[in-house]
Amino acid sequence: MAQADPRALEALYDRHVRAMYGLALRILADHGEAEPAVQAVFSDAWSRLETDGAAEPTATWLLAATRRRAIEQLRARSAPLEDPAVVELPMPAMADERPPLPAEAVSRLRAGLAALPDIERTAIELAGLEGMTAAQIAERLEHPPETVRTRIRNGLLSLREDPDGMTERVDDHCDGRAALYALGALGEAERSRFEEHLETSLDCVREVKSLLPVAHHLPQTALPIDPPPALRERVLREVAGWTPVPDEPPDAAATAPDYPAGPPAPAPSLPSARRKAGLGPLFWLVALLLVAVAGGGGSYVAALHRQIADLRADAQSANTRADILELEATVADLEAARRDEVITIAIDPTVRSLTLAGQPLAPVGAGRALWTESGTMAFLATGLPPPPDGQTYQLWFVTPEAAPVPGALILPEPGGSATVTLQIPEGVTPAAMAVTIEPAGGASQPTGDVYLLSEP
Secondary structure, eight states, X not given: OGGGOHHHHHHHHHHHHHHHHHHHHHHXXXXXXXXXXXXXXXXXXXXXXXXXXXXXXXXXXXXXXXXXXXXXXXXXXXXXXXXXXXXXOOOGGGOTTSOOOOHHHHHHHHHHHHHSOHHHHHHHHHXXXXXXXXXXXXXXXXXXHHHHHHHHHHHHHHHOOOTTSOOSOXXXXXXXXXXXXXXXXXXXXXXXXXXXXXXXXXXXXXXXXXXXXXXXXXXXXXXXXXXXXXXXXXXXXXXXXXXXXXXXXXXXXXXXXXXXXXXXXXXXXXXXXXXXXXXXXXXXXXXXXXXXXXXXXXXXXXXXHHHHHHHHHTOOSHHHHHHHHHHHHHHHHHHHHHHHHHHHHHTOTTOEEEEEEEOTTSTTOEEEXXXXXXXXXXXXXXXXXXXXXXXXXXXXXXXXXXXXXXXXXXXOOTTSOEEEEEEOOTTOOOSOEEEEEEETTOOSSOOSOEEEEEOO
């Protein structure tokens, strides 16, 4: 790293850019804004490299700086905050002396975060990733501030891995402020008061110390994503004033941190709705995001939606309105559970996938199976026509040496999309799969036409 050799910046970029870009994109949700945020961080890193004796920025420093820069851009979109000190991000959880988590620990943290109730996960992410205060989160989620405090604390307690083996819930002597402090979700005045309180409350000190590691490592839960190739050249040219000779790309894999794998870079455009191997990575990234936002559907959830619509048409009495609220809560829980199942599978480090292409009866159809080493599978489909009355779609595992093995029944939503989760039958290897039309109760062997089929 001596004398700020541009090759040092090049190596730094190749080792860390996927994690940084994934985090910036998670916060900003805009490729056009994520790129300048990442470039600005590398500019700061280059300044450090130019300082005599400065060490190479660590992965933790780069992620913390990416988060800070992305939050600054996010806040610049809206009106100035009432508490400008919050913009400084004086966050104990973001201290960059902590080493990054290994890949398997990050995967556990991601899965734990995905398994939290919606309000807990959302509140933690708004504070820990988007830099919102507790008051702003309460306004965004339309919940009382005390509810937000409690939910954030409960979520962080569920996620922590206490080195002393203390995993039980403890009395909240801090009124939820320890969790908010760990995430940096206290305004300046409230933070100062709480730090004074810490001088006299050993219980609150212990709770802060147990929650800080979880809060600190939240930026690592953003999935690494490949940035556009042009960003690399732009960073090296505009930051270090150097354009590398198009030679063999540097091999940074040997010294790269143990980042868990993320999805491939979203394609900038899709020239056609179909490709030989199915739809491109952009479609499947969008599909997973849709699952994350709206839930996976399913026949029972669809029936509940219809029941809610019927009740709303005749929502005169207080009892009927109460029934609607209860049904809506049930649907939300079911959809959240389905979403969490799919996300947990998608982020598992052992995940594998298989693409299915639409056949003549489903010319715009496509499917993708994701499964883990433990045999848990999520199947996503799109472009399926409505099944005839009394029939449904059925998923099959196709093997060359034996008869097809039945999988799950599939009932698509009105738009033709469907998401199901299942356990792969014992002894079955998902080398090939198909979707056929079958009687409503399913079949033990395929009898109907093939609508989706995996490519050889």
